[in-house]
Amino acid sequence: MERMRFFKGRNIILKALVLLIIGCAVNRFSENRAIESMVEHDFLDISFHADKVSYSSMHRTFFALNKQENSIYIYKNGVFFNIIGRSGFSDDNFRRLSDIYYGVDGFLYALDSFEKSIKKFDSDGKYIGQASINQISSPERFVMTQYGSFFIFDGHSKEIIYLDPFDYSPKFTFGRFQIDSVDMMFIMGDYLNIFDKDRNITDIFYINGKHENSYRGLTFYDLFRNVLSFTDEGFRDIRRDMAVYSIPSGSFASFNIENGFYLLQSENWVRVLRVVYEM
Secondary structure, eight states: OOOOOSOOSOOHHHHHHHHHHHHTOOOTTOSOOOEEEEEEEEEEEOSSOOSEEEEETTTTEEEEEETTTTEEEEEETTEEEEEEEOBSSSTTOBSSEEEEEEOTTSOEEEEETTTTEEEEEOTTOOEEEEEEOTTSSSEEEEEEOTTSOEEEEETTTTEEEEEOTTTOOEEEEEOTTTOSOOSEEEEETTEEEEEETTTTEEEEEETTSOEEEEEESSEEEOTTOOEEEEETTEEEETTTTEEEEEOOTTOOOEEEEETTEEEEEOSSEEEEEEEEEOO
16 A cells, blocks of 8 residues: 655755654653642543543544444543544455554544555544554554644564654664563653563663663553553552552543543443542
8 A cells, every 4th residue: 555644845944843852752751740649630421341441622523432243432522423434445444453542633543454544533533544553564553743743553573663753764763672462552751661461561761762660561651751650449658558540449441641631431331530639
């Protein structure tokens, strides 16, 4: 498939700036701000346990991934609005839908592992375009940075591949011999958090690929480098040894983080949480 660029006419000065930021990543969020609490920002009743949920705060829109159906369910203002995909050969269909991500640019991105492409949709589900990633053997998971670049996990080479935000070519890789599989992958500040469920390990990398730390369980950095853990009881601040959000008893939940929002989900609901920091 011929590569279709999402954007044209990129400014070469902006490109140099982005590469400089990525190549010399440092923790811009070094200010120590402790967590006061987690509060509910939005809520959705849902009829199935989605494989992953993405969220647009601006449009109050939820995107629920259903891998079995190769589809994405869209909910606006708490009600069903549209469905993207299902199996097929049209531009807005998928052969093997593996992951989704709502970008800071206001578009939804979807990874088709079979076609080796990332497809782009607006918040209503309208197909915009796609980028070919044929150079990646087995793309399984991805996240998007605030600069428009992608980190993609290759299940064949067992490494993370950074794709240039302008021509989507691989620029550097990392994580080989450190990562076996990826069940969750999200960016907080200058850190890429990667959770491997089988190993029960979270590996934390700078966005320039340097390994920063490893923790037992689903334990990760937040925006200000507080160390949080997630269990079926909720979220806990490890350094201060205190609960910051408790899940209702008996309700199994998983979660995802995108653009600073914590998306907590059970079999029949999704809660959007945001963190309140002490002043």
